[in-house]
Amino acid sequence: MRCIPKNLVANTVADCLLSPDGFPPSAGYSLTLALRGAGVADVASTASVEDDAHIISFPLDLQAGRYYWQLFAVIGGNNYLIESGALSVSANLLHEGAGFDGRTDAEKGLDAVEACLAGKASKDQLSYSIKGRTLTRYSVDELLKLKAYFICLVRKERGIKPKPVRVRL
Numbered sequence: 001m002r003c004i005p006k007n008l009v010a011n012t013v014a015d016c017l018l019s020p021d022g023f024p025p026s027a028g029y030s031l032t033l034a035l036r037g038a039g040v041a042d043v044a045s046t047a048s049v050e051d052d053a054h055i056i057s058f059p060l061d062l063q064a065g066r067y068y069w070q071l072f073a074v075i076g077g078n079n080y081l082i083e084s085g086a087l088s089v090s091a092n093l094l095h096e097g098a099g100f101d102g103r104t105d106a107e108k109g110l111d112a113v114e115a116c117l118a119g120k121a122s123k124d125q126l127s128y129s130i131k132g133r134t135l136t137r138y139s140v141d142e143l144l145k146l147k148a149y150f151i152c153l154v155r156k157e158r159g160i161k162p163k164p165v166r167v168r169l
Helices: 105-119 140-157
Strands: 007-009 015-018 030-037 040-044 046-048 053-057 065-075 078-090 127-130 133-136
Touching: 030 053, 030 078, 105 140
Parallel strands: 007 078
Antiparallel strands: 015 053, 030 040, 030 065, 046 053, 065 078, 127 133
């Protein structure tokens, strides 16, 4: 039954044809898709008469970001949870201007840590104080741990499974 995509592009037409077992439109059921995250939307289905199925049309005005969703069958004021999941809405580049940065927060963090590591060769002092103001920097070990953390996040976002660790005894 899965038709709800994992990824959408904002301001782009996207429809799903759903036929959940036991909840056909011919029996009086409708579907409601609740989306919560970067924005909020509740989408009611329309009936597809020829297929005895439901059509969900995603709103064009969804903001870019991560959303969690729940799909409900509705009849007589009762809601039945059918399925739930998450989806990501990407920015539509046709609506973005110069200077657009499409990196995720994890990618930005990884780039910042790598830039900091590159600058460590010339700035090896961990902290200093001038006129009562103190600045503290990360050590190389701390930055390497942070880099490994962000690499794991970026790989997870991209759907790359972690490599197995092999141990020889």
